[in-house]
Amino acid sequence: MQLAVAATAPFGADVLERLAQHHEITSLLTRPDAQRGRGRKTAAPPAKETAERLGIPVLQPDRPEPGLDLGAGTVIVAAYGLLIPESVLAKRLWLNAHPSLLPRWRGAAPVERMLMAGDVETGVTIHRTVKELDAGPIAAQRAFPVGVQDDAGTVYERSAALAVELLDSVLPEPEFTPQDEEGATYADKITAADRELDWTRPAEELLNRIRALSPHIGARAELHGRPVTVWKARVVGNRLELLEVQPDGKRRMTYDEFLRGLR
Numbered sequence: 001m002q003l004a005v006a007a008t009a010p011f012g013a014d015v016l017e018r019l020a021q022h023h024e025i026t027s028l029l030t031r032p033d034a035q036r037g038r039g040r041k042t043a044a045p046p047a048k049e050t051a052e053r054l055g056i057p058v059l060q061p062d063r064p065e066p067g068l069d070l071g072a073g074t075v076i077v078a079a080y081g082l083l084i085p086e087s088v089l090a091k092r093l094w095l096n097a098h099p100s101l102l103p104r105w106r107g108a109a110p111v112e113r114m115l116m117a118g119d120v121e122t123g124v125t126i127h128r129t130v131k132e133l134d135a136g137p138i139a140a141q142r143a144f145p146v147g148v149q150d151d152a153g154t155v156y157e158r159s160a161a162l163a164v165e166l167l168d169s170v171l172p173e174p175e176f177t178p179q180d181e182e183g184a185t186y187a188d189k190i191t192a193a194d195r196e197l198d199w200t201r202p203a204e205e206l207l208n209r210i211r212a213l214s215p216h217i218g219a220r221a222e223l224h225g226r227p228v229t230v231w232k233a234r235v236v237g238n239r240l241e242l243l244e245v246q247p248d249g250k251r252r253m254t255y256d257e258f259l260r261g262l263r
Contacts, residue, residue: 009047012078028058072092102184107133107134114212126139139166
């Protein structure tokens with residue numbers, strides 16, 4: 001089937017690559033190149049890098065406008081990150097692959113917020129893209145369990161695979177059920193304050209924050225007077241045990257390696 005894809009973030013890049021294995025992807029709609037990383041160098045979005053590797057044409061308007069030539073009558077949206085005007089939505093079928101069990105965790109960071117909240121189940125929802133944030137009628141939805149050591153990377157990978165499976169089950173003519181507004185929660189974008197670990201908080205809460213921010217953002221803390229990023233941990237009894245950290249300016253290492261470096 002001919003499909004266009006609107007995606008920017010790594011989750012969207014993963015969905016794009018999986019869709020391209022058995023569909024003709026006519027184009028990728030993604031955000032403009034932007035400054036990334038500590039050096040603030042201009043770089044392509046992850047989805048663009050995937051599209052160029054696969055030979056898929058890329059469009060990068062500052063915002064979608066009427067008359068946009070995507071080459072297909074159906075567009076799959078996956079972590080695109082820009083508002084799509086109603087005038088653009090009206091021209092073709094737009095389906096959003098959202099990594100949560102809508103209406104829970106609408107918004108920019110559904111996986112991260114789900115893990116921070118300690119949810120033991122999440123899933124993927126395929127819904128029609130509408131003006132309101134992640135509020136469109138649902139074509140398909142399926143849940144899966146979240147393990148105590150699953151982090152955001154694990155959940156996003158599982159969600160991308162499930163998203164493509166669900167899309168294949170509803171295309172080319174999905175049927176929709178209105179989304180229930182009751183129980184809607186919102187997954188706000190991750191901020192610098194969200195990254196900070198407060199060692200006075202319970203061990204389970206700290207672990208959930210670390211899992212939510214790994215392996216792509218990283219929780220921040222001070223250990224033995226040194227600023228570090230915490231990537232992995234576990235709870236033993238009621239105590240948090242650190243497993244992998246990264247001192248500023250250095251590589252990731254086990255916590256034992258970090259402690260040996262202090263001597």
